[in-house]
Amino acid sequence: MARKYIDNPNACSLVHTMNIIGNKWKPIILYLLSNGSMRFGMLNTLIPTISKKVLTNQLKELENDGLLLRQSFAEIPPRVEYSLTEKAVGLLPVLRMLSDWANDAYPEMDFEQCRIVENGKSQLTTQN
Amino acid sequence: MARKYIDNPNACSLVHTMNIIGNKWKPIILYLLSNGSMRFGMLNTLIPTISKKVLTNQLKELENDGLLLRQSFAEIPPRVEYSLTEKAVGLLPVLRMLSDWANDAYPEMDFEQCRIVENGKSQLTTQN
DNA sequence: GCCATTGGTTACTTTTTAGTTACCACTATT
DNA sequence: AATAGTGGTAACTAAAAAGTAACCAATGGC
Numbered sequence: 001m002a003r004k005y006i007d008n009p010n011a012c013s014l015v016h017t018m019n020i021i022g023n024k025w026k027p028i029i030l031y032l033l034s035n036g037s038m039r040f041g042m043l044n045t046l047i048p049t050i051s052k053k054v055l056t057n058q059l060k061e062l063e064n065d066g067l068l069l070r071q072s073f074a075e076i077p078p079r080v081e082y083s084l085t086e087k088a089v090g091l092l093p094v095l096r097m098l099s100d101w102a103n104d105a106y107p108e109m110d111f112e113q114c115r116i117v118e119n120g121k122s123q124l125t126t127q128n
Numbered sequence: 129m130a131r132k133y134i135d136n137p138n139a140c141s142l143v144h145t146m147n148i149i150g151n152k153w154k155p156i157i158l159y160l161l162s163n164g165s166m167r168f169g170m171l172n173t174l175i176p177t178i179s180k181k182v183l184t185n186q187l188k189e190l191e192n193d194g195l196l197l198r199q200s201f202a203e204i205p206p207r208v209e210y211s212l213t214e215k216a217v218g219l220l221p222v223l224r225m226l227s228d229w230a231n232d233a234y235p236e237m238d239f240e241q242c243r244i245v246e247n248g249k250s251q252l253t254t255q256n
Numbered sequence: 257g258c259c260a261t262t263g264g265t266t267a268c269t270t271t272t273t274a275g276t277t278a279c280c281a282c283t284a285t286t
Numbered sequence: 287a288a289t290a291g292t293g294g295t296a297a298c299t300a301a302a303a304a305g306t307a308a309c310c311a312a313t314g315g316c
Contacts, residue, residue, distance in 0.1 A: 102141035
């Protein structure tokens with residue numbers, strides 16, 4: 001009788017973390033906010049290949065998971081600022097390690113610039 | 129004239145790491161192999177909700193990215209053992225941090241058992 | 257001679273995720 | 287009076303990922 005679940009606590013919390021941040025855009029959103037709050041439009045400029053719809057969506061999910069604070073100002077034109085919560089700040093050293101690991105494990109690669117392309121992968125622009 | 133790429137080295141290596149391990153199954157596969165090599169069937173037993181097709185696929189991608197070593201033995205029935213490469217071993221502390229973060233950030237949750245369900249999210253079995 | 261076993265593959269369908277385009281509200285500027 | 291600027295939303299389409307079921311090859315055991 002096969003089990004239908006994973007019964008390892010470390011594996012489960014790992015799975016949980018990946019459910020929250022383990023996709024194409026979220027780590028980079030968190031990383032970009034690590035130096036302070038930022039407006040929606042600025043995020044969209046710094047991640048030029050994301051669509052507004054998807055950016056909105058990712059920001060909403062991060063907010064729901066308690067990683068982002070959204071502040072909307074009653075101005076015209078509207079201004080909305082996103083910033084990291086304490087939870088998210090606790091994740092920054094881990095994001096740093098993830099990025100360090102890539103530099104370490106793939107020393108032949110040049111990570112100066114990259115393009116996040118359609119199929120969910122990224123392209124280093126120096127590889128063109 | 130908007131840029132069409134991300135020109136931050138830390139962001140790019142982060143994106144690269146997430147391209148390699150940032151999905152539903154890969155971190156858990158790596159975690160399960162952290163104590164030594166394991167056969168295909170055992171992985172499939174320990175991750176009961178993954179399909180053979182997807183498991184095969186994930187293992188292939190991890191092998192291509194240099195994280196797994198695949199050893200096939202000429203026996204009948206066939207035996208194939210998967211183990212971590214040095215690259216992947218370097219990732220283990222990071223995986224540990226990712227799992228620690230979840231325990232820390234969501235102390236109210238019980239990560240004893242979980243089920244990875246259809247829509248890409250996980251369910252804690254104690255929440256049923 | 258038939259069945260079980262392992263580690264897949266193939267073809268097909270379903271689900272999920274992402275992209276596109278058009279639109280809105282409100283004000284300031286030209 | 288038209289236009290630009292911001293932070294979205296809605297409806298629709300396309301693409302990617304995942305699931306399902308059937309099949310295979312070779313040997314050992316019954």
